[in-house]
Amino acid sequence: MKKNLFLTLFLCLFTVTALQAQNKRSSIPLKHGAHRIGKRTDAEMQRWREHGLGQFIHWGVYAIPGGTWEGKYYPGAAEWIRSWKEMPKDAYDNLYKQFNPTAFDAKKWAKQAKEMGANYMIFTTKHHDGFCLWPSAYTDYTIASSPYKKDIVKQVVDAYTNEGIDVHLYFSIIDWNYQGYRSSPPVTRQDSISYESFKQFTRNQLIELLTNYPTIKGLWFDGSWDKAWMNEAAWVDQLGNELRAMHPGLVIGSRFRADEFGKRHYDTNGDLIDDYDQTWERDLPNSIEDLNGSDWDCVMTVPENQWGYHSEWRGYVKTDYDLIEMMVKAVSMDGNFVINFGPDGKGNIRPEETELAQKIGEWMKVNKEAIYGTHHSNVKKQDWGYFTQKGNKLYLCVFNKPINNRLMIEIPKGGIDLLKACFLENNQEVEIKSAGRNKRNSSLYHVVLPDSYQVVRPFVIVVDTEQKGSDKDEYQQAKI
Numbered sequence: 001m002k003k004n005l006f007l008t009l010f011l012c013l014f015t016v017t018a019l020q021a022q023n024k025r026s027s028i029p030l031k032h033g034a035h036r037i038g039k040r041t042d043a044e045m046q047r048w049r050e051h052g053l054g055q056f057i058h059w060g061v062y063a064i065p066g067g068t069w070e071g072k073y074y075p076g077a078a079e080w081i082r083s084w085k086e087m088p089k090d091a092y093d094n095l096y097k098q099f100n101p102t103a104f105d106a107k108k109w110a111k112q113a114k115e116m117g118a119n120y121m122i123f124t125t126k127h128h129d130g131f132c133l134w135p136s137a138y139t140d141y142t143i144a145s146s147p148y149k150k151d152i153v154k155q156v157v158d159a160y161t162n163e164g165i166d167v168h169l170y171f172s173i174i175d176w177n178y179q180g181y182r183s184s185p186p187v188t189r190q191d192s193i194s195y196e197s198f199k200q201f202t203r204n205q206l207i208e209l210l211t212n213y214p215t216i217k218g219l220w221f222d223g224s225w226d227k228a229w230m231n232e233a234a235w236v237d238q239l240g241n242e243l244r245a246m247h248p249g250l251v252i253g254s255r256f257r258a259d260e261f262g263k264r265h266y267d268t269n270g271d272l273i274d275d276y277d278q279t280w281e282r283d284l285p286n287s288i289e290d291l292n293g294s295d296w297d298c299v300m301t302v303p304e305n306q307w308g309y310h311s312e313w314r315g316y317v318k319t320d321y322d323l324i325e326m327m328v329k330a331v332s333m334d335g336n337f338v339i340n341f342g343p344d345g346k347g348n349i350r351p352e353e354t355e356l357a358q359k360i361g362e363w364m365k366v367n368k369e370a371i372y373g374t375h376h377s378n379v380k381k382q383d384w385g386y387f388t389q390k391g392n393k394l395y396l397c398v399f400n401k402p403i404n405n406r407l408m409i410e411i412p413k414g415g416i417d418l419l420k421a422c423f424l425e426n427n428q429e430v431e432i433k434s435a436g437r438n439k440r441n442s443s444l445y446h447v448v449l450p451d452s453y454q455v456v457r458p459f460v461i462v463v464d465t466e467q468k469g470s471d472k473d474e475y476q477q478a479k480i
Ligand code: JFZ
Pocket: 077, 079, 080, 222, 223, 279, 281, 299, 307
């Protein structure tokens, strides 16, 4: 009897402890929080995950003033110039009458992006100013009212899709042009009526975009930090479901909706809302632990914080190798890296960006194998750079060549065998030498670079590996 009681007590305690171990997060029942725990497993999301490199394009009527008004320099982000006290709202709202980008050639943009190595692109259909680059049926403030007239979104979607580049559409929830738009929750009855009309307008436009451009792969939302929008958790959630039902496989990031407690990106229970984490904007995590096991993207500007065209970039401008390193760092932690371009008011991509695209493209031609479809490696990071991995291939992406010419690799006991190492750039083999063991009993190896090797750019060494035969099971268990 006593024995049974002990057994029951033990079992109870064991169950509670096991449950606690599983549920580290709180579990408040949420109607509009995450609808899935963990990553999506379908083919569309897998395709997105393997992109590695993307291109962002911010384009709109803000490209006409290009960050200046009547000779004055706007120090903010060029696409925000309408909010500047020096810029009369009326002047901004009439810019579309001059929008006639005669140099715009979507095929040229798409070709350049392809050569850079981008696998997907994100295009601003409508930024905060509300100007639509497609002929929306729900407002007159569109490209159709400009002298240019033609549908720009369609040209971009078709040209990039033809190059084999997946298109995602950027859409701003903030709309400074629509008269019913509010950033704060409605207070008066009139406010409520206005905001209802804005919600319907937003829904109509999103349905319109998915209807007009059925080949797109995702929607990239922005401006959803408005309190009015966050207050509509149920309605926005329903809209998301509707969009997903219309367009199976649609990829939507965490910047679309808040849960019913106003939590964005990660819900009240700490679970990611929608398909990937969009908080890494102009910022990179330092380690995989910062990422909560989520898919994620990092969108990055070339100068400090300019998305739309600014005629005069001031301050530090990132170089090709800066951007390549950020991309590799992102990919080494299972993220996608997206480089922003801001074409000018005529539709030209500025020379600085063209040059960057070419240089990044040259690097990608040689090293893309280390980027596309690769993922985080469990092999411990070293100071010389980043590991990426695909199947049995381990990629050593080197940004800081050690003075001793030896690239350290640490393999835990019973891990993998390193078979052969070669430069990706010319297949030249490099020696792998044992460097003993450390106190954790991990095997240390050096990939020994030839003394004559002159570093002129970041380089990649691919190492063929093999799971250790007899230790395989032990290692698999150790990973759990
Ligand atoms: C937004 C826009 O306001 C901006 O113009 C640009 O389109 C960019 C891609 O998105 O800006 C943000 C949004 C979120 C953060 C910072 C700037 N954030 O979360 O840190």
